[in-house]
Amino acid sequence: DFENEDYELKNQCGIYSCVNKMCFFVCLFVCFFTQNPKTAAMVQNMMKEGAVEALRKCFSSRMEFGTAGLRAAMGPGIACMNDLTIIQTTQGFCRYLEENFGNLKERGVVIGYDARAHPTSGGSSKHFSSLAAAVFISQGVPVHLFSDITPTPFVPFTVSHLGLCAGIMVTASHNPKQDNGYKVYWENGAQIVSPHDKGISKAIEENLEPWPESWNSEEALKNPLLKDPYQDIHREYFKVIQKHCHHRYSQHTVKIVHTSVHGVGHAFVQSAFKAFDLRPPYAVEEQKDPDPEFSTVKYPNPEEGEGVLTLSFALAEREGATVVLANDPDADRLAIAEKQESAQWRLFSGNELGALLGWWMFHCWKQQNSDAAAVKNLYMLSSTVSSKILRAVALKEGFHFEETLTGFKWMGNRARDLLDQGKTVLFAFEEAIGYMCSPSVLDKDGVSAAAIAGEMIAYLTTKNTNLSQQLATIYEEYGYHICKNSYFICHDQNVICSLFERLRNYGGQKDSYPTKCGRFSISAVRDLTTGYDNNQPDNKAVLPTSSSSQMITFNFSNGGVATMRTSGTEPKIKYYTELCAAPGNSDVKHLKKELDDLVDAIVENFFEPQKNKLQPKPE
Structure with missing residues (x-):
C-alpha cells in the first residue's frame, strides 16, 4: 500500500533526498515483521498522519552501542528500543562473547530487568529481557534470567558471585518513562570499557538478520538452559x-x-x-x-x-x-x-554524601583494624568531576586516593585491578549520587548504600549529632570543599561541538585555550577529548581520552576547578565546579560567594555565545 497509494507521502518522507530508498523500505519491512503488532501499528499510524520527522527520527540512524550500552526511547525503527533492536544487539553481543570466551557455553550470562513498560509500542524491560535470553539459549548458552524485577546492582553481583562471562541489565535508570536501556557487564563484574564497546558494535552490525529462534522467547523460558537466580542471589547479596x-x-x-x-x-x-x-x-x-x-x-x-x-x-x-x-x-x-x-x-548533594559515606566507611574500618600499616593497602576512588574531599582525607589519614574518568565503569574496572593486586577498595563515589560501599558490587549500589547510610544515621543519633553537623565536622578537619554543579539541555550536536571547539580555539586562535574567565585567571587546562593537559611536562593527559565525548577541565589560580562535559546518556552539557579551602579556613560565606562569582563568569564567558540555543536546567 505504501508503494502504490501513498506516493506523495513517500516523497515527503525524504526517501529520495534524505535516506537511501532501499534502506528505508527494508527498515519498514523489518519493522512490520517484528512480530510485535503494537510496534507495527505505531509505524502505520505515523504514515497515515504524515509524521515525516517522526519517521525520519526512528529510521534514519541506528542507535550507537557505547560503553554505557544502549539508551533510547521505546518505539519502532533502528533508532529506538524495540523487539528487533534488542534481538540484533543481543545477537552481536553473543557472537562477541563467543569470540572472547571459549567456555561461554559452560559459564553463561545473567540478565536482569526493571519495571519499565511502554504500552504504545508494546515494549517492556521484562519482555526485552526474555528476547535477549532467547537469543543466547538459541546458541546453547546458559542464561540466569531473574524471574522478577531487581535492582541494577544485582546483575554485577551475580556476574561476580557465579563467575559468569557477562551480564545484561535492561533499564533506563532515571530517564523519562518512554526510555529504556541495555547495560552490559564484563566477566570482572564491572561495566564494559573500550575496546569492548567497539567490538560489540561491530558484531551487532554483522548479525542484524534475526536468527529463527531469536523470536521464540516463550520456548526459551521452558528451556533447561534457563535458570532463575532470584532466590539464591537475594539471599547471598x-x-x-x-x-x-x-x-x-x-x-x-x-x-x-x-x-x-x-x-x-x-x-x-x-x-x-x-x-x-x-x-x-x-x-x-x-x-x-x-x-x-x-x-x-x-x-x-x-x-x-x-x-x-x-x-x-x-x-x-x-x-x-x-x-x-x-x-x-x-x-x-x-x-x-x-x-x-x-x-x-x-x-x-552527591559530593556531600560522598564525604559522609567516605568518612563513615573509614571510621568503621579503623575500628576493626588496629595495625597502622594496613592503611597503606587501603584505597578510595572518585570520578574526576566529583569533589576532591576524599583526596584531602587520604592525605591526612595515610590511605590512597585515585580519581578516574567519569562513570562507574571506570571506577569499577580500576577497583577490580586493585582488588586483583591484593589491595582493599573501601569506597568509591561519583557526584551523581552514586556510591560503591562494597567491592562485592563493582558498580554504584543504592541498596547497600541505603543500609550503610541508615547505620551511620543511627550511630550519629547515639552521639546526639546528625548528618549536617557531621559534615561540618568533616570539612573543619579536612578543609571545606564547596561545590556547585548544573547543566544545560541541548539536542543539537552541532551547537555542542561549536561550543567546545570555541574553547579549544579561544579568541579565534587555533589550539588556544582561554587564560582568563572574567576576573578569574586560569592556571591549567586538561582536555580529555583531545588528550591535552598543560599541567603535564609533555602536555599529554594521564587519564584516558575519548574523541567521541566532550570534556574540558579548567584549574583556576584561586583554587577553583571547573569541568564542562557532555552526558553519555542524556542531551545535556554538564558543568561541575569546586572551591577547596585548607583546614581551619571556616569562612564558608566568603567561599560560597567566590564560587558563585566563578560560576557566573563561566556561564557568561563560556556558554553565552550559544545561550539562546541552550535550555537551562528545569527548576
Missing part, C-alpha cells in the same frame, strides 16, 4: 552486605522515610535494613510499588531536587521522621535529605 554492618542499633529511635520513586527499590531496601538489624524505614505508599508512568513525579530522578521528594517530606512530617532516603527507579543511586532545626529540609 544480603548475606554479603551484612559484613559491612559494624554496629547494631536495633533499639535506636531515629525515624527514616524511604521512597523508591515508583521503581524497584522498596522491597530490597526493606530487606537491607533488616539485614542490618535497623528499624525499617517508612515507605512512601504512593511511590513504593513500580509504576512505569512515574505518575507522581515530573522527573523520576531524586538528584533533580526537592520536587521528587514532596511526598516523602509530607510522610516524614506525619511520622516525625528526620531523614529521607530516596533511590532512583533502578535503585543504583541514593539521595538523602535531613530536616534542619529551622524545620526546612536539606537535600545533600
Whole structure:
C-alpha cells in the first residue's frame, strides 16, 4: 500500500533526498515483521498522519552501542528500543562473547530487568529481557534470567558471585518513562570499557538478520538452559552486605522515610535494613510499588531536587521522621535529605554524601583494624568531576586516593585491578549520587548504600549529632570543599561541538585555550577529548581520552576547578565546579560567594555565545 497509494507521502518522507530508498523500505519491512503488532501499528499510524520527522527520527540512524550500552526511547525503527533492536544487539553481543570466551557455553550470562513498560509500542524491560535470553539459549548458552524485577546492582553481583562471562541489565535508570536501556557487564563484574564497546558494535552490525529462534522467547523460558537466580542471589547479596554492618542499633529511635520513586527499590531496601538489624524505614505508599508512568513525579530522578521528594517530606512530617532516603527507579543511586532545626529540609548533594559515606566507611574500618600499616593497602576512588574531599582525607589519614574518568565503569574496572593486586577498595563515589560501599558490587549500589547510610544515621543519633553537623565536622578537619554543579539541555550536536571547539580555539586562535574567565585567571587546562593537559611536562593527559565525548577541565589560580562535559546518556552539557579551602579556613560565606562569582563568569564567558540555543536546567 505504501508503494502504490501513498506516493506523495513517500516523497515527503525524504526517501529520495534524505535516506537511501532501499534502506528505508527494508527498515519498514523489518519493522512490520517484528512480530510485535503494537510496534507495527505505531509505524502505520505515523504514515497515515504524515509524521515525516517522526519517521525520519526512528529510521534514519541506528542507535550507537557505547560503553554505557544502549539508551533510547521505546518505539519502532533502528533508532529506538524495540523487539528487533534488542534481538540484533543481543545477537552481536553473543557472537562477541563467543569470540572472547571459549567456555561461554559452560559459564553463561545473567540478565536482569526493571519495571519499565511502554504500552504504545508494546515494549517492556521484562519482555526485552526474555528476547535477549532467547537469543543466547538459541546458541546453547546458559542464561540466569531473574524471574522478577531487581535492582541494577544485582546483575554485577551475580556476574561476580557465579563467575559468569557477562551480564545484561535492561533499564533506563532515571530517564523519562518512554526510555529504556541495555547495560552490559564484563566477566570482572564491572561495566564494559573500550575496546569492548567497539567490538560489540561491530558484531551487532554483522548479525542484524534475526536468527529463527531469536523470536521464540516463550520456548526459551521452558528451556533447561534457563535458570532463575532470584532466590539464591537475594539471599547471598544480603548475606554479603551484612559484613559491612559494624554496629547494631536495633533499639535506636531515629525515624527514616524511604521512597523508591515508583521503581524497584522498596522491597530490597526493606530487606537491607533488616539485614542490618535497623528499624525499617517508612515507605512512601504512593511511590513504593513500580509504576512505569512515574505518575507522581515530573522527573523520576531524586538528584533533580526537592520536587521528587514532596511526598516523602509530607510522610516524614506525619511520622516525625528526620531523614529521607530516596533511590532512583533502578535503585543504583541514593539521595538523602535531613530536616534542619529551622524545620526546612536539606537535600545533600552527591559530593556531600560522598564525604559522609567516605568518612563513615573509614571510621568503621579503623575500628576493626588496629595495625597502622594496613592503611597503606587501603584505597578510595572518585570520578574526576566529583569533589576532591576524599583526596584531602587520604592525605591526612595515610590511605590512597585515585580519581578516574567519569562513570562507574571506570571506577569499577580500576577497583577490580586493585582488588586483583591484593589491595582493599573501601569506597568509591561519583557526584551523581552514586556510591560503591562494597567491592562485592563493582558498580554504584543504592541498596547497600541505603543500609550503610541508615547505620551511620543511627550511630550519629547515639552521639546526639546528625548528618549536617557531621559534615561540618568533616570539612573543619579536612578543609571545606564547596561545590556547585548544573547543566544545560541541548539536542543539537552541532551547537555542542561549536561550543567546545570555541574553547579549544579561544579568541579565534587555533589550539588556544582561554587564560582568563572574567576576573578569574586560569592556571591549567586538561582536555580529555583531545588528550591535552598543560599541567603535564609533555602536555599529554594521564587519564584516558575519548574523541567521541566532550570534556574540558579548567584549574583556576584561586583554587577553583571547573569541568564542562557532555552526558553519555542524556542531551545535556554538564558543568561541575569546586572551591577547596585548607583546614581551619571556616569562612564558608566568603567561599560560597567566590564560587558563585566563578560560576557566573563561566556561564557568561563560556556558554553565552550559544545561550539562546541552550535550555537551562528545569527548576
